[in-house]
Amino acid sequence: MMLRVDVSKSLGDFHIEASFAGAGRVTGLFGASGAGKTSLVNMIAGLLRPDRGRISIDSETLDDTAARVHVPAHRRRIGYVFQDARLFPHLDVRQNLDYGRRMNRLADDPVQRARVTDLLDIGGLLGRRPGQLSGGERQRVALGRALLAQPRLLLLDEPLGSLDEERKVEILPYLVRLRDEASVPMVYVSHNAGEMRQLATSIVMLRRGRVIAFGGAEVLPEALPSGLISANTRTSR
Amino acid sequence: MFDISPTEWIAIQLSLRVAAVATLVATPLGIAVAWLLARRDFWGKSLLDALVHLPLVLPPVVTGYLLLLTFGRRGLVGAWLSDHLGVVFAFRWTGAALACGIMAFPLLVRPIRLSIEAVDRRMEQAAATLGAAPWRVFSTITLRLAMPGVLAGMVLGFAKAIGEFGATITFVSNIPGETQTISSAVYSLIQTPDGDPAAMRLVAVSIVIALAALVASEWFARRALQRLHGN
Known part of the structure; x- marks a missing residue:
């Protein structure tokens, strides 16, 4: 899978001017908050329209402002795991997990469902409501819900961002498993260099709406002993 | 005292039927208008908003008279409906339902609009990324999450419809068995000598219906x- 992004977008007095391609299993979008990561991911998902530019997956154009092409979000088959999970409060976990399959009119696939619920250890939560889940459980259900819609690309926007350190440690292994077992390419957004090192196979570094570096883990700022790194650290390749 | 006469029963049943039909027909339309006002920007939006609220601020007798001019047998719309579809509103219970539906409409729309505005749009975005087309986002997420407001709107609308008097009596008059609702029956009874006990019975019934609603x-x-x- 090859994701190509070459877009510009103005949001108030903030400007995004970014161009990159992601081909690995996990493309990391790395940068401080306010670097434009979420806006970029929203454009890839189709939730935000670029002012100018193109977005494509393999040979399929998703956005091309010159040709007036804009594939709406629901036809992109791009999964999205939000920082705040966004589980549907009126549906239980089972119905949340089944939502994408229903909307895409996919056949019921108990094998796939069992595989995903096992991978994420959420089989015991199926009858619960989102209000009865912990933050970590919610995030795992959100991952499962996105996967079961059978996306061709999975966007993860700071999926650990709303969790405390303990919960992060709880979820990270699932993300690694997902990368190694689920065979869905991912775009992983984070401002945490430690997460990037563990998950990303290639890294796009953003700063104030622009790509300032691209490559492997070597573009990340030097690891500090704590593993928590200020993303503002000036870095160049 | 609680010996309700057949004429009074007819007025009660008619009131319930008129209010129920008015509410059920107005609700889908009310949801559509509420959604437009809550979620869309378009030319003439303030005009639509004003039109929806007009029955709330116009004297009911004016609304009733306008209905008579429009939907009466010689009215522009009324004549066409009667000639082409055989639908007659003037001096029929259906006309009472139309009058009540229009008078109830602003009260029905308002809570629905507020509850749609309160639905977290991020939920709708999440549904779209899971493959839900806009109308399915609406039916599976927005409408479900707004359901308390829809129910509140329906109850308010029903209550308004059952109490409606001015527009109804102006438009379809006060014909026992056809257009005489509880309100217009009470109005007639209190102008009749010895009508007080019957009026009191209908008043009691009104209170029971209102409390139940x-x-x-x-x-x-x-x-x-x-x-x-x-939970």
Whole structure:
């Protein structure tokens, strides 16, 4: 899978001017908050329209402002795991997990469902409501819900961002498993260099709406002993 | 005292039927208008908003007279409907339902609009990324999450419809068995010598219906909220 992004977008007095391609299993979008990561991911998902530019997956154009092409979000088959999970409060976990399959009119696939619920250890939560889940459980259900819609690309926007350190440690292994077992390419957004090192196979570094570096883990700022790194650290390749 | 006469029963049944039909027909339209006002920007939006609220601020007799001019047998719309579809509103219970529906409409739309505005749009975005087309986002997410407001709107609309008097009596008059609702029956009775006991009975029935509607709406709202916040 090859994701190509070459877009510009103005949001108030903030400007995004970014161009990159992601081909690995996990493309990391790395940068401080306010670097434009979420806006970029929203454009890839189709939730935000670029002012100018193109977005494509393999040979399929998703956005091309010159040709007036804009594939709406629901036809992109791009999964999205939000920082705040966004589980549907009126549906239980089972119905949340089944939502994408229903909307895409996919056949019921108990094998796939069992595989995903096992991978994420959420089989015991199926009858619960989102209000009865912990933050970590919610995030795992959100991952499962996105996967079961059978996306061709999975966007993860700071999926650990709303969790405390303990919960992060709880979820990270699932993300690694997902990368190694689920065979869905991912775009992983984070401002945490430690997460990037563990998950990303290639890294796009953003700063104030622009790509300032691209490559492997070597573009990340030097690891500090704590593993928590200020993303503002000036870095160049 | 509680010996309700056949004529009074007819007025009660007619009131319930008129209010129920008015509410049920107005609700889908009310949801559509509420959604437009809550979620869309278009030319003439303030005009639509004003039109929806007009029955609330116009004297009911004016609304009734306008209905008579429009939907009466010689009215522009009324004549066409009667000639082409055989639908007659003038001096029929259907006309009472139309008058009540229009008078109830602003009260029906308002809570629905507020509850749609309160639906987290991020939920709708999440649904779209899971492959839900806009109308399915609306039916599976927006409408479900707005359900307490829809129910509240329906109850308010029903209550307004059952109490409607001015527009109804102006438009379809006060014909026992056809257009005489509880309100217009009470109005006639208190102008009749010895009508007071009958009027009192209908007043008591009105109070019972109003209380039942309020209790039912509380119950529905609580249940809907429980479902939303899921415990």
